[in-house]
Amino acid sequence: MNLLNKIEQLVNKSTMHTVDDFGTADWVMALTDEDGFPAASMITASRADGFKWLAFCTGIGAGYNKANRIGKDPRACVYLFDKESFTGVSLRGKIEIITDIETKRQMWYDALSGHFNGIEDEKWCVLMFRPEQYHIFAEGSTIRGMV
Numbered sequence: 001m002n003l004l005n006k007i008e009q010l011v012n013k014s015t016m017h018t019v020d021d022f023g024t025a026d027w028v029m030a031l032t033d034e035d036g037f038p039a040a041s042m043i044t045a046s047r048a049d050g051f052k053w054l055a056f057c058t059g060i061g062a063g064y065n066k067a068n069r070i071g072k073d074p075r076a077c078v079y080l081f082d083k084e085s086f087t088g089v090s091l092r093g094k095i096e097i098i099t100d101i102e103t104k105r106q107m108w109y110d111a112l113s114g115h116f117n118g119i120e121d122e123k124w125c126v127l128m129f130r131p132e133q134y135h136i137f138a139e140g141s142t143i144r145g146m147v
Helices: 003-013 065-072 102-106 109-113
Strands: 024-033 037-048 053-059 076-083 087-098 124-138 143-147
Touching: 003 037, 003 076, 003 087, 003 143, 024 053, 024 065, 037 065, 037 076, 037 102, 053 065, 053 102, 065 087, 065 109, 065 124, 087 143, 102 124
Parallel strands: none
Antiparallel strands: 024 037, 024 076, 037 053, 053 124, 076 087, 087 124, 124 143
C-alpha cells in the first residue's frame, strides 16, 4: 500500500463514526476571521471519504463563528496530527454549509446531543470540506500534491 493510501485511511479512521474515544478524533480548522487573519480552532470530524470530503458539525447562526466565517470566505485548512504514527496531515480546500435533514442524519453522532436537540435542530449544520491540496509529513517524508 502506498503512503497516500495509508494517509487516506488515517483520515477516514479519525472521525467520530470510527473511533471509540471522543478525544482521539480532534482536528484543527483554520478559517479567515472577521479581520482577514487566519484563525484556528479545534473541531471534530464526523465522517470522511479520504481526500474526497470531510464532514464536520457545528452550530449555525448568531454566536457561531465557524459557520459565519465560512459564509464570508469558504477557504479553509484542516489539520490532523496522529501521535501514534507521528503523522501530520494538512488539507486545504473549501467548505460548504449544509443544513438538509438527510445529510445531518448521516453525520449525526451521539456527542452532538450535548449541544443540540437532535437531528432536526435548526441550530446546527454540517460543514462539508472538500480538499484541493495536501501537505503531509509521514514516515520521515514530506509530500505535497493536488487532490
